[in-house]
Amino acid sequence: MKLDAKTIYAQSSDIKSRTYLEYRRDMKKKAIAELEILEWLESKLSEMYPRKHVKVFKSGGDVFLWFLRKGGVSREPDFEAKIGNETIKFEFQYADKTDLPFYDFKVSKVAKKEGGKRIPHPDKKFIYILKPTLQYAIFSPQWILENGDYGMVPAWRSYAFRVPKGRFKTILQKDVSLEVIIKAMDMKNEFLNFQYELLNIWKDKLSYLLQSVIDEDKIVKIIPNDLDSFFKVCFVLDNLNKVPENVNLWFIYLLSYINRKIDSDKLAKIIYSIDFLYSKTTLKEHELDQFVPKVQELLNYIHSIERKDGTCRSSLKISPIEEVRNCLFSINLLEDLTQDAIYYYKISLLKPIKKIFENVSYPEEVYKIIKKT
Numbered sequence: 001m002k003l004d005a006k007t008i009y010a011q012s013s014d015i016k017s018r019t020y021l022e023y024r025r026d027m028k029k030k031a032i033a034e035l036e037i038l039e040w041l042e043s044k045l046s047e048m049y050p051r052k053h054v055k056v057f058k059s060g061g062d063v064f065l066w067f068l069r070k071g072g073v074s075r076e077p078d079f080e081a082k083i084g085n086e087t088i089k090f091e092f093q094y095a096d097k098t099d100l101p102f103y104d105f106k107v108s109k110v111a112k113k114e115g116g117k118r119i120p121h122p123d124k125k126f127i128y129i130l131k132p133t134l135q136y137a138i139f140s141p142q143w144i145l146e147n148g149d150y151g152m153v154p155a156w157r158s159y160a161f162r163v164p165k166g167r168f169k170t171i172l173q174k175d176v177s178l179e180v181i182i183k184a185m186d187m188k189n190e191f192l193n194f195q196y197e198l199l200n201i202w203k204d205k206l207s208y209l210l211q212s213v214i215d216e217d218k219i220v221k222i223i224p225n226d227l228d229s230f231f232k233v234c235f236v237l238d239n240l241n242k243v244p245e246n247v248n249l250w251f252i253y254l255l256s257y258i259n260r261k262i263d264s265d266k267l268a269k270i271i272y273s274i275d276f277l278y279s280k281t282t283l284k285e286h287e288l289d290q291f292v293p294k295v296q297e298l299l300n301y302i303h304s305i306e307r308k309d310g311t312c313r314s315s316l317k318i319s320p321i322e323e324v325r326n327c328l329f330s331i332n333l334l335e336d337l338t339q340d341a342i343y344y345y346k347i348s349l350l351k352p353i354k355k356i357f358e359n360v361s362y363p364e365e366v367y368k369i370i371k372k373t
Contacts, residue, residue: 031356032188038079129182198325203239263314298330302331310366335356
């Protein structure tokens with residue numbers, strides 16, 4: 001495939017467009033929090049209903065997604081709790097600050113309109129966590145209607161029910177067991193932001209290349225005949241929101257690079273390219289048969305280069321901090337691919353991801369390395 005550098009540069013605006021991968025990062029922030037508190041919520045509900053069997057699921061059951069392949073936001077509740085014979089839906093929200101003047105709740109999640117009146121959802125509750133103070137509250141949509149005011153939320157550019165700070169504080173309870181959970185949330189958000197910087201590093205390198213080509217009034221021909229060329233083409237196409245011809249052929253061809261000797265830099269580029277192509281097509285059964293074992297093979301490779309001090313070692317030519325970034329980036333995408341394959345293709349050979357970045361073997365050590373940079 002040949003790309004005209006002038007066309008690429010003009011359309012990409014220095015390759016700053018919001019890609020599917022960037023959208024997924026934004027969706028994943030809340031998902032990190034949801035998956036970290038699931039067990040805590042189940043324990044809390046068991047205390048509230050001591051004589052009933054309690055089980056909490058991420059909405060949709062044991063197989064869950066934290067993003068939608070075609071974009072958009074799911075209208076499903078965040079959790080479903082089976083309490084005895086009753087099912088209660090839970091919406092989850094949290095705040096990183098304590099100085100909020102209002103606590104805001106989307107109208108559609110609180111109530112539905114019937115005959116001109118807003119009727120609170122009868123089978124739903126809210127769980128809210130105030131992270132800095134280790135406080136939480138579990139309450140009904142009815143409580144929000146009684147204590148909130150309908151008004152514009154400037155940050156959302158839409159109307160919502162707004163509960164004043166003073167009223168909301170009356171239902172907050174402290175739970176010191178939240179400290180470990182909130183620490184995990186913050187740590188994994190650091191992982192998410194840190195690994196994401198690899199995209200910006202790649203953007204800077206590719207933007208500089210394209211700019212130099214424009215200045216020299218030359219045309220770059222990027223032909224995917226090796227891993228680096230495949231990666232560059234996939235990266236440019238991703239940012240232009242374009243799909244290559246013979247995408248399935250490209251996908252299978254890229255899988256072959258996994259059998260070759262790689263380092264963490266090549267690993268990240270292979271997985272990025274596979275993830276891009278995967279999102280642009282529907283795999284056939286024989287393609288899935290090749291793809292699924294490779295997911296586990298790649299995870300096993302990452303675990304083989306991890307060290308107990310939080311570092312990764314695949315090559316002396318790559319700096320220790322970039323090794324860590326490459327591994328986090330690769331784990332991030334492999335976990336996405338795992339969940340997507342289970343959900344859309346009903347793959348039973350892959351183990352569902354229960355918590356994001358659960359494949360980081362030494363998370364606290366990795367976190368210390370990141371905080372030093």
